[in-house]
Amino acid sequence: MSDSPDNEAGAGASDGTRTDASNGDGAGDEAGARDEAGAGDTARARLEWRGSFTSAEANLLHAEAFETRVFSDEEWDWVALTAAHSLGWVTARDAEGRLVGFVNVVWDGLVHAWLQDVMVASSHRRSGVGRAVVAAAADEARRAGCEWLHVDFDEEHHAFYIDACGFTPAPAGLLHLA
Numbered sequence: 396m397s398d399s400p401d402n403e404a405g406a407g408a409s410d411g412t413r414t415d416a417s418n419g420d421g422a423g424d425e426a427g428a429r430d431e432a433g434a435g436d437t438a439r440a441r442l443e444w445r446g447s448f449t450s451a452e453a454n455l456l457h458a459e460a461f462e463t464r465v466f467s468d469e470e471w472d473w474v475a476l477t478a479a480h481s482l483g484w485v486t487a488r489d490a491e492g493r494l495v496g497f498v499n500v501v502w503d504g505l506v507h508a509w510l511q512d513v514m515v516a517s518s519h520r521r522s523g524v525g526r527a528v529v530a531a532a533a534d535e536a537r538r539a540g541c542e543w544l545h546v547d548f549d550e551e552h553h554a555f556y557i558d559a560c561g562f563t564p565a566p567a568g569l570l571h572l573a
Contacts, residue, residue, distance in 0.1 A: 446486030460514035508536040
């Protein structure tokens with residue numbers, strides 16, 4: 396799954412856009428901590444809360460981030476699913492407008508929100524983009540009145556979520572349903 400929250404997200408703008416995220420300190424990004432190339436390089440990305448994206452873009456980024464096949468828009472319609480079930484999402488786009496980062500924020504409609512599918516393109520891993528999308532998601536969940544932001548992750552991403560993003564370790568359970 397997916398660096399220090401200081402220096403990353405930039406100031407939030409009232410229109411939902413944020414200043415560029417840049418120059419991570421070397422900690423990894425969710426769904427991409429395995430990337431070594433470019434570690435320490437500066438990557439710039441424009442963040443937007445509830446930014447526009449296509450299901451095709453999200454499916455390509457998901458396949459790269461989670462090392463799976465590319466789903467079709469009919470199989471996984473990100474636009475419809477996020478519109479129906481999410482508090483919001485954060486998009487990160489590079490200077491050419493490519494989707495290089497994404498996180499979905501689902502919620503209970505009251506005080507709890509959850510990060511789902513934190514994704515960073517391999518070209519932008521270890522650059523602070525993952526940390527920036529998580530910080531933006533936390534800011535927006537807080538603005539919506541949420542008191543708690545939850546995330547679950549594989550152990551290999553502990554340093555990212557706990558050390559870099561400031562989550563507190565907590566016991567949780569998982570029940571496989573399929």
